[in-house]
Amino acid sequence: MRVTYLGTGAAGGVPRYGCNCLACERALANPVFVRRPCSAYIEDGDTRVVLDAGLMNLHERFPMGSYSAIVLTHFHPDHVQGLFHLRWGVSGHVPVYCPPDSEGCADLFKHPGILEFRPQAKFEPFQIGSLTFTPLPLIHSKVTFGYLIENQQGVRFAYLTDTAGLPPETLAMLQQNALHGMAIDATAPPPSNADHAPGNHNHWNQALELIEQIKPTRAWLTHIGHRSDTWQIDTNPVLPAGVNVACDNAIIDLQ
């Protein structure tokens, strides 16, 4: 199973519009530090899944027919905004697996175009090609699923964003399934350095505590905000073995 981080940024990304903080200046000067809307691309043999649709150029990056399905964590604009344009494709259907959120985002349900939304139920696995996705409820300001993703060789990857902590049943499920990899929301720096704790996202320490409890072989912090990047530049924090901060376009082979 191959995971590509398409975007690793919090809402607004890095650089934030009009910001001249250390992290945003660095990203303006060097594209390697840019963080686009949080999303990923999962490949397993012929199965190719786009996980969240916040990239503004989604329609250019993924031509029709180049992927099996789109899977959504939730309907906040930074996770679905790429669909507003892509949906107006002229033929075919794009399956979009999503949480059971009756509101969706703007007029996506009213005018789905080529999108075929398929709401899923928590903890009920669904299949896309060779991959089994199990929706895991997260704790966020809108109905949100993380996903446990498993291939036929038993390689398991969990994608857990956006969330502030984890519900007990989700945590238990992740602890019961030994994970080869896990990506988790770590939007903010530790709270001593934050103006205020973000209500709907993990901060750095929360993310590390969850990794400690779940014990995946490898873990990545993602959905990173510019304040966290600035804090990392300032403090150069040491991460536990196997844990890294995700960056855009990184390709991870899990086996």
Add this chain to the structure above:
Amino acid sequence: MRVTYLGTGAAGGVPRYGCNCLACERALANPVFVRRPCSAYIEDGDTRVVLDAGLMNLHERFPMGSYSAIVLTHFHPDHVQGLFHLRWGVSGHVPVYCPPDSEGCADLFKHPGILEFRPQAKFEPFQIGSLTFTPLPLIHSKVTFGYLIENQQGVRFAYLTDTAGLPPETLAMLQQNALHGMAIDATAPPPSNADHAPGNHNHWNQALELIEQIKPTRAWLTHIGHRSDTWQIDTNPVLPAGVNVACDNAIIDLQ
């Protein structure tokens, strides 16, 4: 007064996602034929206004402080989707003049970020720097304004999209104010060539009839769909003197 057509496409633009019609293949092969989300940029001395916000890279194209305000025709995604990212700027305020649509689009009103929405009333002029904007009701599936835009030298430009026909009071107002330029919705080809007439947009003939009734010095057809472009390639229609089909990035000086 200088008008730049940032985008001249109907929802979905040209090329449409996954389409291989004549117009879409042409646009894929040659970027000069691409039609981005319908929007414009109006400059008059130091006054710079972004008219509609559907460009996906709006935040890159228009750095903070490079424009005076954003003016919106309506809250359909193809006219506001660039705001979902831009709003998360870190400081300052961006005035956004808009029609009085209590719904807005998705969570733009709930989480405006740096955007300062300023709903306007029909036919009540407002001032942005040296430009006077008069909101003109249009006929569309959501509360929509066209705008009569006038500078201090009396140069007048009307921007009329999205609309199917024009309300009598809007038409009367445009006939009473001699126009130097006018951009009008012409989404679809003539109906004999269309599968069905579009309910919420002009077709080619409707747009030309309105131009004939309003008699601006110059006029541009905009919000063009791929079916119209294909029809134009096929039939090479002759336009009345002073009338052109708008294209992306065209710069027009009105005086």
